Amino acid sequence: MNIAVRYYSRTGNTKAVAEAIAKAADVSAVSVDQPDAVISEPVDVLFIGGALYAYGIDGNLKDYLRLLDKEKVKKAVVFSTSWISKHSLDLIKKGLAENGIQTEAETFYVRSRPNESQLKAAEAFAKKFI
């Protein structure tokens, strides 16, 4: 099974979740603004995460969702962090749907910085789809 983990994180919270998911999947978590974030080989599951900033998602993540090759992504699983609102989950799902990519209904969300038990929960969440 091919797994990829991609995220965008300004202050490290979503990155920490991405790294816990990546650990469970035994792959690297790659920020979407890095050249190697491009999905060039088909993946069965793409874990994709970002946070909410002023009620929107970062432009880097928006662009990445728009440019994803739907032929290379069988299914996406979304995760996010924010202070309060879970709207980022919907925005990421919307970006994927607009690109024709199927998204798992279940998502993973942490309020602000994840603690150790939340990182363990992220690992357990990821294992359900691997």
Ligand SMILES: Cc1cc2nc3c(=O)[nH]c(=O)nc-3n(C[C@H](O)[C@H](O)[C@H](O)COP(=O)(O)O)c2cc1C
């Ligand atoms: C400039 C800025 C704007 C934010 N706007 C919102 C917001 O509208 N709603 C919310 O719930 N959280 C908001 N947050 C909180 C972030 O979503 C939260 O800290 C998140 O965990 C940051 O993820 P990151 O560390 O991966 O960048 C904002 C944070 C920043 C820095």
